[in-house]
Amino acid sequence: MSDNSLISVDFDAVDHNMRVVRGAVGPGVAINAVVKADAYGLGAARIARRLVQGGASMLTVYSPAQAEALEGMPCPVLILQPVSRIERGSAIHSMLVAGRLHLVVHDIHHVAELIVLAHEHGVRLPIHLEVDTGLARGGCTPDDAARILQAVAANPSLTLAGVMTHFSHAKTSADRCAAQMRAFDLFVDAHRALIPPECVLHAASTYASLRGSAVHAGMVRVGIAWTGYAADGPDDGESIPGYSDFRAAIRWTSSLIHVRRIARGNSVGYGWSWTARRDSTIGLVPVGYADGYPTLCVDAPQLLREQAEPSRWVRISVGDWSAEAPVIGAVNMDQICVDLTGLEQMLSSQPNGGLGAEVELYGTDRTARNYLPTIARRLGIRSYELLCRLNPRIPRVAVEAAAPLGRVDQGAFRLAVRAAPDMP
Template identity: 30%
Template sequence: MTSWLEINSFALMRNVRTVRDKIEDGVGLFAVVKANAYGHGLEIATEAFWRAGVDGFVVSEPNDALFLVEKGYRVPILLLHPPQANELWRLLEHKIRLAGTSPSTVADIAAAAVRHERRAYVHLELETGMHRSGVTIQEAREIISEAQSPKSPLVIEGLFTHLCAADNPDASRSQIEQVANFLFELQQRDMHIPCTHILASESVEAYPDALFEAVRVGRALYGAVAEIQTDLALTWKTRLCRIERIKRGDTVGYGKSYTAERDMFVGTIPVGYSDGLDRSLGNTGFVLVRGKRCPIIGRVCMNDTMIDLSSVLYPELGDEVVLLGRQMADRITPQEMAEWANTIDYEILARLSSSLSRIKVK
């Protein structure tokens, strides 16, 4: 095991309670666990969230939905992406909630439900400004009207949309109003949709009047939203596998991209871009060794990375190295690493390789 992730299950559970405190009683909390639970590991994360009492899970892959069913989690599981036709029957069999992302997707779901003599529980995604997926308001009217027929296998259980700019109040309010106005229209026609959900981690506190029946929360549950003050639950660790003293003027790594300005100790860690460490962190990022920040020098390699050990007194082979998380008094957050890599913390977490061992602690 060259590097590994330690996942603090207690922190994940505390984060659920912290988010609960931000929303009204009776509002459902759906834990978003796509992308291998934001890199934390689907099995470890969902177990913690289940124990903390979440009201449902949101996934993007059919296999993840079926895995959660096999684990025995008796809460709604929403699949965001359209499955392949040959996957639908198993999803229908286990009452996986399916996202209606287009009229053709809804038609495919209905046809499969008829063929397999099952009811299909659908959450219609409304296109309100993202222009990525979803049905228009007019298309939603038609789908909901058709679902009222006694012969329809569809149960329109939910409506949802995605805020395209949660930090832009005008844009977000416009999207929220589109959904609210449509719900009012449906109520006027005696049509009731049980579960509407719009808000996510960044918007739960910003728009408390738009909680509706549920919220979909991802980043905040993993401690990646500073404003909500949840705990970082992940630590990425490895150990020094090589130490070399180089001279001033020596170069390090592919392309000779780093030149030593003085005599120095260089350490190698057995972690690279194949593990999910962003290649752009070469000569910009840092790791922690004995609580000291050590710059990444040279280019990040496929399986190895070199670091400047100048700040560490008498480094030794086998010294623990932290790439993400806390070590002694310091810590490196996904947001900080994302700034160094000129990306977003979502990508930092989602790119953590599934081959990394994930160890539950606490």
């Protein structure tokens, strides 16, 4: 475990974001909280408990290994990956026997495997049928789905707990979402006789669920919503009430460990990708790509653009004072350089010349240049990806309110880790 940086998860913000989702979908729609990939690297067990307290009646993961972290949860857990075997004595075996493990069926051959699994463990297995309406990833065609419904209805070892689909353009196209929902509704209407009334229908992920009730069905599946990073809204320019209500729940902070001066014309880092255009002050932060800080895949024109308009910024804080600073040069395995030019007077007024000042790598202010979705957009990637890149070696700590700006030193990091031993 590293004590060079700290990830703070604001549980007040998580609670708030779940209330925003509930307000958007209303009281009659169930909320399924998606906590894939260890809750996007933030610690599934601790996060999931909070999400259930906040109104989630089901949790979703991708694989059996991810489900193991949720063994103690009081609600059902849905596994999206095709599963055909479960080992006796495993963590998810106890969930299976208790009826809290739900599996997705992807094709007619998978149905036969799930029947064998149910017989082997002596359970009636809750399954969710995924109908492919356009994503062309998991799931099956509507024609195959009809055959699966018949097979499930004929076998008492399986119970149809859900029928689902997944939108291909939830963030980018309201029209495409509507078209897929029409296809899903047509399938459901045509096969009502084979779908029990207690079976839950679900289609919408975060961005789709906030577009309106037409896609809510009986349950919505939300992931990026509970992190607060859905606040950047959809990509199709549609104005949707509620997006601006989300609050970012994650801060990633480190500290300034070294400051030096370089002369105009000197270059910084591997490959000399940044050159000082004036006498400059450079700071060193002990975080790099091994921690998950994003690098650039650059060509010569992009390097020139990066020199003129950096894509990644941090916020330097000392006491009540703070300012943004660009990340410069190549991102290294365990360190980055930031341009502190213009901040010298404030830094020099502090003990140790500003060493130990807090460096906020990802912040919660959506207007700031170190806001995670802003960095992701500038790099041409998704917010999910930046979250999932965060190395497990970085301590995670839960807070009940946003941490105040101020000096953060190595001792504070170690203290925070000891205070929250159950955050992965």
